[in-house]
Amino acid sequence: MSKQYSVEAKPYNFEFDLDKTALVIIDMQRDFLSPGGFGEQLGNDVSTTNVIIPDVKKMLETAREKDMLVIHTREGHRPDLSDVPPSKQARGGNIGKQGPMGRILVRGEYGHDIVDELQPVEGEVVLDKPGKGAFYQTDLDLILKNKNIETLLVAGVTTHVCVQTTIREANDRGYECLMLEDCCAAFDAKDHEDSIRMINQQGGIFGWTAPSTNVLEVLK
Template identity: 45%
Template sequence: MSKITQVQTAQPYAWPHDASLSPQTTALLIIDMQRDFLSIGGYLDSQGYSVARFQSIIPRLVSLLSTFRRAGFPIFHTREGHAPHMSTISSRERHRSSVNGAPIGSQGPLGRLLIRGQRGHDIISELHPLPLEPVIDKPGRGAFTNTELDAALRGRGIRNLVVCGVTADACVSSTVREASDRGYDVLVVEDGVESVSDGLKEWSLEAIRVEGGLFGVTTECRHINEAVESWMSNRHENTEGYDPTWI
């Protein structure tokens, strides 16, 4: 059986573009699946948004995470939040969050909103990282700004990223654009991201695919699982010399 080294269903091109799908080159990046964004009493809920649409993607991300773990692919998680002293939050950001009814740092049912160490800041139990899966704490939307993510990926030879999580129009979109500018080949999971409205989600995905994949490509979760599982069926050939304890 031949190696499976691309997700053929990705649009607008088969991904990765250089057919280099493997644990040595490809990582799963799960963006901000935190209680503050997915749970009642968290940051988004405190702003008046329904978290039900965000919760709907959890089973697909659980499936994706399980597949990548079984195949031995690198996995990274991110969390958005600030230190308790809030020195990383600008006056504009404080003002913006106040305008929308949930000032960052204010007290909520899950602790202070978007503050590190609080219950709301933690990743939901269904997707909780394993001890050797890096968690990137970021003070803003993009996962590359003021974090060690780029160095961590390049140190492991990663050049392809499968990106999922919330929200499609903010943290996911910002991270994808940052990754593209840094030369990563990015695939966004269409049914593994969500926004506060259908329109925002669709716009975010279309903005990624324009101009032949200006920022990356997209496809559904099941197609990514199928490609990784097919790769896994050939793991004896594909993983020659590969140490799954790479972290």
Template identity: 50%
Template sequence: AFGGDMLWVSSIIPKAATLLEACRNTPNFGLIVHTREGYAPDLSDVGPVKQRRSVNSGAPIGANGPLGRFLIRGERGQDTIDRLKPREGEIVLNKHTFGAFVSTNLEEILRSKGIDQIIIAGVTADVCVHSTMREAVDREFECW
């Protein structure tokens, strides 16, 4: 989630919610991990190239938007929408990269639980989901 208008992803949300509920309702499913891209309010964890790319794309990290500052941890826009909110016992990882492995301890968490098969889903398939999938495959996870 981010501090901008999320209408462009609204068609994906029901599908993501259905998948999430199916996972939650599957006995012995394993672990549900939520990730969200976000940065420190002072932008200290945004590299110069990433910041420049965000400015050039018209969505500068840290810019004010209708839901707060864009991609800033703690802002309303970084909260997960109600239909997809994590439940007690589900893990939430904040990341500052598109992929979920590079800037988190996700691999350590999965390996410590003996998990080697993962389902990857989300609302930005062309960015974060795709990046996470490639990172997972490179780490020898079976991905669905």
């Protein structure tokens, strides 16, 4: 059975080999999706990000059915905060402080973990990262190369920060990326829409974008 697929996308169809494709779910953590977390502490409305949980869950379930490599990322820091740059702490001053879900953006705390609906299962990669991009100071590139991955389906939050940064990093490393538009979200709708355009403009300068329904349709 062929595992070559073509998905309707912008700026043109996205072609991928299922055996060489991974689903990367970025930072679907309580700190960004739940009341009291880092996102809300910065003055954001988390209802704009947690609304995508059902669509991400559908994509995740399909990836599991198809035996795709699944990678979950979590942004956060060591308990002693030794990996928090002063510049980041200055603009996100709540990092490490006590919140309703534990210390904010600190590894091992309840708020740092992935929401219940999208909890990883055995065999899925959970990648802790100290920055916005999933390749920065992590072994993501090594994992992908060891698994012979060439293309990434990218979901998560926030579209204009960690999602877009990761896609740009992946592009520079030779990976082909499809941003799943309805499986990504930003706290501001304009940031989300602008990020979609930035990815697919100029003939797909950083990658492709499409709703996850287009992918699910071809994988049925």
